[in-house]
Amino acid sequence: MYAFHEEFPQQDGLRYLNHAAVSPWPKRSAEAVRRFAEANVASGARDYPDWLKLERSLRERLARLLNAPSTGDIALVKNTSEALSFVAFGLDWRPGDQVIISDEEFPSNRVVWLALAPLGVQVLEVDLRGDDPEGALLAAIGPRTRLLSISAVQYASGLRLDLPRLGQGCRQRDVLLCVDAIQQLGALPFDVQACDCDFAMADGHKWLLGPEGLGVFYCRSALRAQLKLHEYGWHMLEHAGDYDRQDWQPARSARRFECGSPNMLGAFALEASLSLLEEVGMDEVARALHERVAELLGGIAALPGATLHSPLDSARRAGILTFSLAGWDNQALHQRLRLDGVICAQRGAGVRLSPHFYTSARVIHDTLALLGRLAKG
CATH class of the missing domain: 3.90.1150.10 (Aspartate Aminotransferase, domain 1)
Structure with missing residues (x-):
């Protein structure tokens, strides 16, 4: 060690x-950014194909970290809030639908659901202070509940929830499970398959020891096409790079959520940080x-x-x-x-x-x- x-x-x-807020970078991440910057000064984007290889490596590390079935389930996003917004404003809501959250959520996992009020969506906040917080969350599910969105670890109290139990309970009730994993990913093992969640997201700048401005969004493959897209560009196309093509469609993979040019600087830093976590x-x-x-x-x-x-x-x-x-x-x-x-x-x-x-x-x-x-x- x-x-x-x-x-x-x-x-x-x-x-x-203060790693639950913003973490220091490891030396290797700073060194990766330094090398990237010096290469830009010396040769611009001459080595862009190599940059894309590093981006693929980052997706692979993130897929392993989340135990995602495929790198195609992984989108590189700006932050947790953006990923939560993809879910909140991608689902086809009906007036009277309900979303369940806890009464301890960080604003990112509260405001985004409250913003659905004009669509007639109701938000129920569940008290987690009892002996069985998972039981309280599952008991709040009713016939109009569409989704339970919960932080894996609550940002203020540090309460860690039994995600597999919540995943099983949601599946039995035909309710979607969205997990804000920012306070667990990089601190403890996190497994999207074991917790049977539909969506999970986290930023790179806390326990992952990376920079601000780059995070991860996991979307269950069967649900990707059900999320309405609100951002479009060259990068999210199935045939990205074929610039003269007239017909187009969103990428079948989670890249459909990445509308434009990637945060390559952040990718170099975060890939290096994840390499440290994998080595440990x-x-x-x-x-x-x-x-x-x-x-x-x-x-x-x-x-x-x-x-x-x-x-x-x-x-x-x-x-x-x-x-x-x-x-x-x-x-x-x-x-x-x-x-x-x-x-x-x-x-x-x-x-x-x-x-x-x-x-x-x-x-x-x-x-x-x-x-x-x-x-x-």
């Missing part, structure tokens, strides 16, 4: 615990991340006046730990931590810490020592 730690030579005094292995990433979150949880739980707002059950956790301290306003606590080099976020009921697999023991220990001093006043 030591060699992988060397991929993140962060400055002295920095304690980066997602099982090892998950094990190391679990260790770090457990250490933070144990240390914070022992602090006087500390309240944990994230699940204590390890099966319900991914990489997010949210807490508050008695006598501290959350905003003030967040600002104080940042002043002392702890990069974190204020979310939900408290301050959110989110390490990754490579986070050093020193970062964990220093952060807990600082919190211990703050808890004592």
Whole structure:
């Protein structure tokens, strides 16, 4: 593991615990972008065929990461919000149709469904605070429910849901399942076939350790043609590259969701970042991340006046730990931590810490020592 730690030579005094927001790049990603930029300066797009090979490699890595049946199920998109919009405004809604979400969703997975109100679509928000959040979500499904859209891991509380159970329940009820996987993909293994979802999406800039502006959209092959397209261009055509062809049709693959020129700069960075995750292995990433979150949880739980707002059950956790301290306003606590080099976020009921697999023991220990001093006043 030591060699992988060397991929993140962060400055002295920095304690980066904010991977649920925006992650640092590994060195190899910065190097890939540097080489790409220098090649552009020296020879422009002379080697564009090689760039396309790298883009194919990125699709293959993403297909493996999601365990998608085929690279044809993978679209490269700008972000999670764009992919969610492809689903929300692609389905053929009827007045009275219902969408079920939770009451803890990030705006991306809430506003896009509320925006369907002019079409007569109703949004039901389900409380996840009980002992059986999956049961509550499935119990909310009624005869008018068309789709359940849920985050694999809730961004503020860090609650991790049993996706295979939700997938099975939705299939039994003939309801579509859409998974916002941004807080799980790259942190824990994620399998679109095991959870039997119809759609899944995530950005590259959180647990995938890549840049902003490039994400992934998985669409079950049987549903691709059912999503009405709203963006058109040369790249989304079945015969892309045949510029003189007069007849046209959207690509049969998920490339139909990619209307124009690709984000090649982002592709070079994200492909390199994914190569690191593959070398480590997602099982090892998950094990190391679990260790770090457990250490933070144990240390914070022992602090006087500390309240944990994230699940204590390890099966319900991914990489997010949210807490508050008695006598501290959350905003003030967040600002104080940042002043002392702890990069974190204020979310939900408290301050959110989110390490990754490579986070050093020193970062964990220093952060807990600082919190211990703050808890004592």
